[in-house]
Amino acid sequence: MPGVPSLDRPPAGPITSQLGRRDPAYLDGLNPEQREAVLTTEGPLLVLAGAGTGKTRVLTTRIAHILTTRLARGAEILSVTFTNKAAREMKERIARLVGSSVEGMPWLGTFHSISARILRRHAELVDLRSDFTILDTDDQIRLIKQLLEAENIDEKRWPARQFAGMLDTWKNRGLLPRDVSEADAGFFANGRGRKLYADYQARLKVLNAADFGDLLLECIRLFRDNPDVLAEYHRRFKYMLVDEYQDSNVAQYLWLRLLAQGKPASEANLCVVGDDDQSIYGWRGAEVDNILRFEKDFPGAKVIKLERNYRSTGNILSAASHLIAFNESRLGKTLQTDVAEKGETVSVTSVWDSEEEARSIGEEIEQFQRKSEPLNSMAILVRASFQMREFEERFITLGLSYRVIGGPRFYERREIRDAIAYLRVVANPSDSLSFERIVNVPKRGLGDTTIRTLMETARHQNAPLTAATRMLIETEELKPKQRTTLRELLGQFDAWSERARGIPHAELAEQILDESGYTAMWQNDKSPDSPGRLENLKELVRSMEEFETLGGFLEHISLVMDRDTVDAEDAVSIMTLHSAKGLEFDTVFLPGWEEGLFPSQRTMDELGRAGLEEERRLAYVGITRARKRARISLSQNRRIHGLWQSALPSRFLDELPADAVEVKDTGSSYGGYGYGGATASRFNKMDPFESVYETPGWQRAQRQQASRKSAGPMTIDGELVARSVNDPGSSSAFKLGETVLHLKFGHGKVSGVEGNKLTIDFETAGRKKVLDSFIRKA
């Protein structure tokens, strides 16, 4: 192991000096704070790592340090991440540092994969068998639908999706059926929410299954009810590390606390790393509070702030820091850079509509491309995925290669889930849900009636679906045709299970797909996406080869829903702000900075001030993704759900520091009479427009104006929503030739009406195209 310090050093005591005269190579290049975070191995430690401050480096180096100084072996370190991607990355980096394989770190993984591992070992203690199935959202919803039907609950009125969402929320909070308050559960299906939850859990046990939430909850139950088991893990884990701690939810917190209880809280060797300013998953149950109160939970915890940013230019950091400072609930960090160069200013560009936004960003990208900037170094980060389409369309026209990150995941595709269902039944014939999924896929002439009979028998006999089917085909209960079909299908499954022992599982999968008629089903399908589906199936078989056993592959599938898109092609990335966390690019485009879209109105409605702060953190995440250039844009008009809506500039724009920001105006690009300047005004304190339209009075006026128009536009936080141009009942209240007043452009005469878009000749500003919601009669 060249370059790695010898393994027989004495355990590290307080900091460097005892490590020997010369520091080990892995500490090279760490700044003092990072180094301290690595070397403070004993006791609780909170590392607050701002964006781009080398968080992952600290984590991996810390583990490398523990390993090389022999404080613990790999198997004695618990290190938890949220995503499989992060876990994979850490494994790779530790391997690079320590120079050996990572096989020795069995407890590095996500909360869920580690929980699954623990549960399989002690399954019988939580009423499961060790081969329990892990349900994903899709399975979960199918199961809930069955329950709703059994309870005679109208699925139209009480959608299974909604209940799945509630279950998720409860499980995130660590609530069992008995803990759910009536108030919480009561409204669903007229007070049957709690019973449904209990029924659902009972059903899971019958199916020998656990959903994602259960992986954690059952683990918590296991630890609480079996102190001896918990003690075993206390002895095992000498060091615990948690990445992205700001994203942890209540259940994960409880899980962690139990595991940390082996010692008094003030002595726990627990290191959590995170950034309260990057907590963007509150809507999914993450509790920023976990990180905010770490010091209370673990008295005497050391807190180390990493504030030196190695990623972005001064202007970008200044913009991000200035913005995030508007949040009240934060621990407070300030990013600093050693680089004297401030770099390019952050630009804010106002455009007429989202089409122009896509066009101008496309042009800019082409310019960069001409200057030999790789497309890989550029990204477009949007708030909501519907914004992506406009860019895709534009880039296709331009012939600009792009890739969409996120989006429908590979393992969620129908053909993949079907194929997996076949494999699951082969691996575990009592997997009723999977059997049910594919029993009539491809179509085998088994309808509702047949399947219902199967399920009822299974319920009466308290047996898995396959076993029930086996029984039924020996009776006269089914029609001869169906009986034969089922007998043949079961025969096929028997044959496959038999073969599973003899041949490689990838090969087996191929045979199953062919012999079941599944491949043929898509080959005969004329729809345009069937070739893609066949391609995906091939890809699935290919990816199976990487696994030793079928079981190993299926476990991976259930827990690792992401797929590495190792895409060599040079392309611009398009993704949501959420999926951009943890990534970085030279140039980042941030479109759609408009009130209602970003910050999202819905978040603010649902979570109030906390929601606004989370949106602001999202903006912070977005800006800090940029190394050299951040380009913000906003559109004055946006079509959402087919409705034209006028938009006000995002309040976040006001929170950017004037000296790091440059306001551009492409108003002219809309046929020469674009409605530009409104944004500029937000940075120009002389302009009356800004001061006026933000006052409560102006907003009230707008609201009144809105309510006066019958069936008129809705009000969004005091802002008028533009009406559809196509809506005949909503032609503008303004007439040609009428004299009007615009808050920015002053007096003018209406020279054109097009739905609620008006062309107006202003006395001073000339001809402009504006929305009527910005206009008052003079």
Next chain:
DNA sequence: GCTTTCGGGATTTTT
């Protein structure tokens, strides 16, 4: 049992 049509809904997303 399979295909068409209608209606409702429409952020962010991992495991």
Next chain:
DNA sequence: TCCCGAAAGC
């Protein structure tokens, strides 16, 4: 506006 998922028709 557009897409997806459940009832009606063949």
